[in-house]
Amino acid sequence: xxxxxATQGASRPWGKIALRWGLYVLLGLFALYxxxxxxxxxxxxxxxxxxxxxxxxxxxxxxxxxxxxxxAWSGACTGIQCEGLKPYMWNSILLAIPAVLISTVIxxxxxxxxxxxxFRGANIIFALLLFxxxxxxxxxxxxxxxxxxxxxxxxxxxxxxxxxxxxGLGFTTLFFRNYYVTIPAxxxxxxxxxxxxxxxxxxxxxxxxxxxxxxxxxxxxFTQIWNDFLxxxxxxxxxxxxxxxxxxxxxxxxxxxxEYNVDMAAAIIAALPTLLVYVVAGKYFIRGLTAGSVKG
Amino acid sequence: xxxxxxxxxxxxxxxxxxxAILLFVYGFIAWTGWISLTKxxxxxxxxxxxxxxxxxxxxxxxxxxxxxxxxxxxxxxxVISMVLGLLLAxxxxxxxxxxxxxxxIYLYPMALSMIVTGTAWKWILNPGLGxxxxxxxxxFENFTFDWLVNPDYAIYTIVxxxxxQASGFVMALFLAGLRSVDTEIIKAAxxxxxxTTRIYTAIIIPSMAPIFLSAFIVLSHLAIKSFDLVIAxxxxxxxxxxxxxxxxxxxxxxxxxxxxxxxxxxxxxxLVVFTIVVPYLYSELRTRND
Numbered sequence: 386x387x388x389x390x391a392t393q394g395a396s397r398p399w400g401k402i403a404l405r406w407g408l409y410v411l412l413g414l415f416a417l418y419x420x421x422x423x424x425x426x427x428x429x430x431x432x433x434x435x436x437x438x439x440x441x442x443x444x445x446x447x448x449x450x451x452x453x454x455x456x457a458w459s460g461a462c463t464g465i466q467c468e469g470l471k472p473y474m475w476n477s478i479l480l481a482i483p484a485v486l487i488s489t490v491i492x493x494x495x496x497x498x499x500x501x502x503x504f505r506g507a508n509i510i511f512a513l514l515l516f517x518x519x520x521x522x523x524x525x526x527x528x529x530x531x532x533x534x535x536x537x538x539x540x541x542x543x544x545x546x547x548x549x550x551x552x553g554l555g556f557t558t559l560f561f562r563n564y565y566v567t568i569p570a571x572x573x574x575x576x577x578x579x580x581x582x583x584x585x586x587x588x589x590x591x592x593x594x595x596x597x598x599x600x601x602x603x604x605x606x607f608t609q610i611w612n613d614f615l616x617x618x619x620x621x622x623x624x625x626x627x628x629x630x631x632x633x634x635x636x637x638x639x640x641x642x643x644e645y646n647v648d649m650a651a652a653i654i655a656a657l658p659t660l661l662v663y664v665v666a667g668k669y670f671i672r673g674l675t676a677g678s679v680k681g
Numbered sequence: 682x683x684x685x686x687x688x689x690x691x692x693x694x695x696x697x698x699x700x701a702i703l704l705f706v707y708g709f710i711a712w713t714g715w716i717s718l719t720k721x722x723x724x725x726x727x728x729x730x731x732x733x734x735x736x737x738x739x740x741x742x743x744x745x746x747x748x749x750x751x752x753x754x755x756x757x758x759x760v761i762s763m764v765l766g767l768l769l770a771x772x773x774x775x776x777x778x779x780x781x782x783x784x785x786i787y788l789y790p791m792a793l794s795m796i797v798t799g800t801a802w803k804w805i806l807n808p809g810l811g812x813x814x815x816x817x818x819x820x821f822e823n824f825t826f827d828w829l830v831n832p833d834y835a836i837y838t839i840v841x842x843x844x845x846q847a848s849g850f851v852m853a854l855f856l857a858g859l860r861s862v863d864t865e866i867i868k869a870a871x872x873x874x875x876x877t878t879r880i881y882t883a884i885i886i887p888s889m890a891p892i893f894l895s896a897f898i899v900l901s902h903l904a905i906k907s908f909d910l911v912i913a914x915x916x917x918x919x920x921x922x923x924x925x926x927x928x929x930x931x932x933x934x935x936x937x938x939x940x941x942x943x944x945x946x947x948x949x950x951x952l953v954v955f956t957i958v959v960p961y962l963y964s965e966l967r968t969r970n971d
Contacts, residue, residue, distance in 0.1 A: 412772055412779075416786045419849065422801045423789075429804065442805065442815050494694050502691035510699050512962075517706040519958045521906050523930045523947040527716065527940060528709040531725070551705045554698055583690040612794035614909040615927075619935065629796045633913055636800050645804055652800040656793050663792035667785055670792065671853055 430454060430650035437645050453646035457654055461647050463634035464623070470654050472624075473631035477611060480542050480627055484549040485606040491550070492557020492602060493595065497587055499558065500565035501573050511562065518555035525552075526619050533620060540622035548620060549610045556609075557602050560673070564598040565591060597669070604666055605673035608659050628655045710951065717944035725940055734945040744946065747924040750836050754925065755904040757840045758847070762900055763893070765844065766851025771881065773852070774859045784856070787849035795846065799913025802842035803829065832922035835915050839923060843910055847903060851896050858892035859885065898961050905954055926950045 425442060430453050432446040440447070459469035499511045529548060530539070538544030568591065576586045617627040626634075632655045636648045663670050686693075718729045738744050769787060773780055790798060805811050808827040816824040828834035862885050870880050908927035915923040917932070924932075926946055934943035 408772060408775060408777070412777065412783055415769060415772075416783055419786050419790060419845070422798075422805060422845065425805055426801050437810065441818050442811055491698060495698050498691045498695045504691060507691075507695070510695060510702075513707070514698070514702055515962060516959075517702055519902060519954060519962070520706060520710065521927070521947070521950045521954050523908075523927055524713050524951045525705065525709040526930075526947070527725075527934055527943060528712040529705070532705075532709075551701050554701070558698070582687060583694075608792060612796075614794065614796050614912070615931075618912075619931075629794050629909070632794075632800065633796050636803070636913065637916060645807075645810070648800060649804065652797045656797045659792045659794070660789065663789055664785075667788070671788065674791065674850060675854060675857065 426649045426653055430457075430646050430653060432646055434642070434644060434646060453644070453650040454654075456644070457635070457647045457650035461635045461644075461651060462638055462641070463626075463631045464638060466623070470628060470631055470635070470651055473626055473628045474654070476542060476621075476625055477628040480545050480549070481607055481610045484546045484553070484610050485603055487546070488550045488553040488557050488606055489599065489602045492554060492559075493561045493592075493599070494587070495554070495558040496561025496563075496565050497591055499562045501568070501570065501591075502583070511558070514555045514558055517552070518559070522552065522615055526615075530619065540620065540625055542625050545616060545620055545625070545627070548616050549606075549613070552616075553606050553609065556605060560598055560602045560605070561595075564595070568594065600666065600669045601673045604662055604669050607662060608670070608673075611659050631655075713944045713947050716940055717948045719941060721940040721944070723938040723940070734941040735949075738942060738945045738949070741942075743921050743924060744926075744929060746921055747926050747929040747946075750923060750925050751905065753836055754840055754843070754907065755901060757837070758843050758904050759897060759900045761840070761844045762848045762851050763896055765848040766896065767855050767886075769848070769852040770855035770859055773856055784853070787852050789849070790846040791850045793846065795907075795909035796913045798842055798846045799910045802838065802845070803914045806838050806841070829915065830919055832919045835919060835923045839907070839910055839914060842914060843903075843907065846910075847900065851900070854892055854896050854899075855889065858889040862888050894961065898958060901957050902954065905950060926953075 421443070428444070428446055429437060429442075431449045431451070432440070433448065433450055433452070436447060457469055459471050460467055461469045463473070495514075499507055533539045533541075533544045533547075536544070536547075538547065572590060573586055576590060581589070611627075612629060613627070614629045614633070617630045618633075621627065621630060632651050635651050715727070715729070716725055717734050718731060719726045720728070720730050720733070773783060777783065806826070806829045807813075808825075808830055811826075813824060813826040816826070828838045866884060867880060870884060875883075906927060907925055908931065911917060911923055911925055911928050917924045917928045921929075926949065930943050930946040930950065933939045933946060
């Protein structure tokens with residue numbers, strides 16, 4: 386902890402107070418910079434199109450209307466279909482839940498092996514996994530499309546689940562590995578002497594300690610998968626698209642009048658699940674971000 | 682038999698992941714690399730013809746624009762995010778009473794999808810109804826702000842949105858770094874009467890070198906992979922003025938039906954990522970094993 390005010394000298398109390406005030410004003414201005422886009426989104430979504438055209442971007446709505454929200458949810462057009470975001474929200478949920486669970490479970494087992502059951506070559510496998518976290522996914526798009534076709538999963542939600550599990554494993558393994566590495570090896574040794582096996586040790590020693598890292602992994606994977614666009618747009622078809630793809634189609638469809646209020650309502654709906662997770666479990670979200678990017 | 686199983690269970694547990702990674706990461710990279718050496722167009726062909734796809738790529742004006750945009754976007758995005766992130770971290774590190782709330786506000790954009798961020802900024806920067814009209818309403822009648830649809834400036838609107846999304850994250854990284862600096866040294870320096878700015882420039886910031894490196898790696902990685910934001914804000918346009926390598930690759934693969942170009946551009950992207958990331962990962966793994 387460093388304290389700017391401490392060194393400014395107690396002999397200048399007025400200068401010190403002014404500096405404090407300046408600091409808070411500056412921090413407040415930055416907070417505005419981050420909040421204004423959200424504010425604009427919310428207010429625009431509550432205005433009528435007429436008011437949007439005649440009024441100012443940053444003005445509060447004169448008349449609050451939820452029509453845009455209703456349309457974004459169940460009537461906006463994503464191309465030829467006009468069912469709103471509802472079916473795509475469902476797709477994203479059906480996609481995210483299994484993908485998050487599977488990649489977290491496999492990641493936990495992998496991390497357990499790499500951290501506590503080292504065998505010759507385990508480190509090399511871990512390194513190979515880590516490098517996999519960093520590849521630009523463009524390099525696997527073409528063969529993946531072909532592979533999904535071969536497996537009969539092209540354009541399907543199970544296909545997308547497979548993709549997200551495979552490319553999420555590097556991160557989930559990393560999370561659990563870094564967490565389990567801090568558990569003393571003596572614990573495992575003692576359990577082995579007592580006759581406990583691989584799964585027994587995991588089940589009764591490691592799993593009960595794992596809640597925080599499970600939360601980190603689940604949140605990380607959920608945010609990644611929910612917000613993914615590249616895989617969604619490459620490997621889905623009409624009817625199986627995730628919500629980000631549908632949102633983009635609503636906003637960038639060229640037919641008809643541009644309904645900015647519907648666009649904004651749709652954007653907020655698409656953002657709500659991850660925003661909610663962030664507000665409820667921000668601490669774990671940040672842990673995942675820093676662990677996933679600093680160490681990986 | 683059970684003894685054998687007991688001994689090999691860790692390997693068996695790791696095996697499916699190992700096979701999946703070999704196939705889906707390394708095998709796929711090899712496949713893309715192979716295709717980049719063929720004459721594949723709409724359908725993959727497997728006869729190796731040499732490096733002509735790369736010759737075509739480097740001769741394509743659109744790729745030229747995409748790489749140029751990557752330099753402009755990457756440099757500005759990384760530098761501005763780092764400066765802003767460091768500034769915010771230092772400001773927040775002054776025993777601010779509302780730190781928790783402010784940190785939450787600065788960081789929430791990172792929880793959003795780039796498509797959402799792009800949609801919001803596309804609307805804010807809308808020439809006619811967006812920021813332009815707001816400033817005109819303040820009395821500056823001749824104010825124009827049409828960067829979003831101006832081929833020479835559209836790439837900078839992508840920078841604006843990307844910085845908004847990622848700078849809070851850089852702040853979180855730096856804040857964690859500031860908190861881990863040895864407080865004894867700082868106290869000693871303060872006792873010696875060294876001015877605060879000197880303490881920051883001579884002691885605190887140099888000791889955070891590894892964090893600068895991490896932030897740089899993460900941001901450059903984000904920049905190279907940037908795809909969603911461009912699609913949402915400009916769709917690569919006007920024309921192909923805001924194309925990045927990622928959107929170029931996607932256009933070749935899925936709308937132009939030119940697999941050879943898609944594969945070779947993807948390989949170049951990977952090369953760029955690897956020249957940045959591999960030395961970093963190598964040193965990370967080395968120090969961890971020591």
